[in-house]
Amino acid sequence: MQNRIENANKALIKRVVLDVLKPHLPNALEFSQAIARIGRDYRVHLTVAEVDEHTETLRLVIEGGAIDFDAVQTSINGMGASIHSVDEVEVRSEGGTV
Numbered sequence: 001m002q003n004r005i006e007n008a009n010k011a012l013i014k015r016v017v018l019d020v021l022k023p024h025l026p027n028a029l030e031f032s033q034a035i036a037r038i039g040r041d042y043r044v045h046l047t048v049a050e051v052d053e054h055t056e057t058l059r060l061v062i063e064g065g066a067i068d069f070d071a072v073q074t075s076i077n078g079m080g081a082s083i084h085s086v087d088e089v090e091v092r093s094e095g096g097t098v
Contacts, residue, residue, distance in 0.1 A: 010094045013067040017088035020058040022081030028058070031079060038071050039064045059087075 022031060032046040042064040050057040058081075062072060076083060 011091045012065070012094050013069055013089065013091050014065070015061070015063045015088070015090035016067060016069065016072075016086060018058075018060040018062070018076075019084040019087055020060050020076060020081050021055055021084055022058060022076075022079065023055055026079055028056070031058075031081070032060075034075055034079060035060070035062060035072060038068065038075055039066075041065050042067070057084075 026034070028046050028048055032044045036042045036044045042062055045061040045063075047059040048056050049059050073083060
């Protein structure tokens with residue numbers, strides 16, 4: 001019963017805006033494609049905000065039906081990058097009957 005209640009009150013992440021620091025490789029196209037492949041309907045918008053000798057600062061916007069933030073974070077870390085901040089989030093409740 002408790003599990004049914006938790007599932008009925010689930011909130012889905014629809015959009016997230018991240019400030020990310022990454023090395024120059026992979027390049028912006030490869031980086032955004034890797035993020036987009038995580039979900040079947042993910043849309044990724046990447047803007048390079050700043051470049052220095054070894055790194056790039058990105059504004060990463062991810063949109064989708066139900067974004068798996070843990071998988072996104074794992075992928076970002078796996079490419080040698082790190083999330084500096086979560087700047088914006090849009091969620092939608094998937095309320096249902098118990």
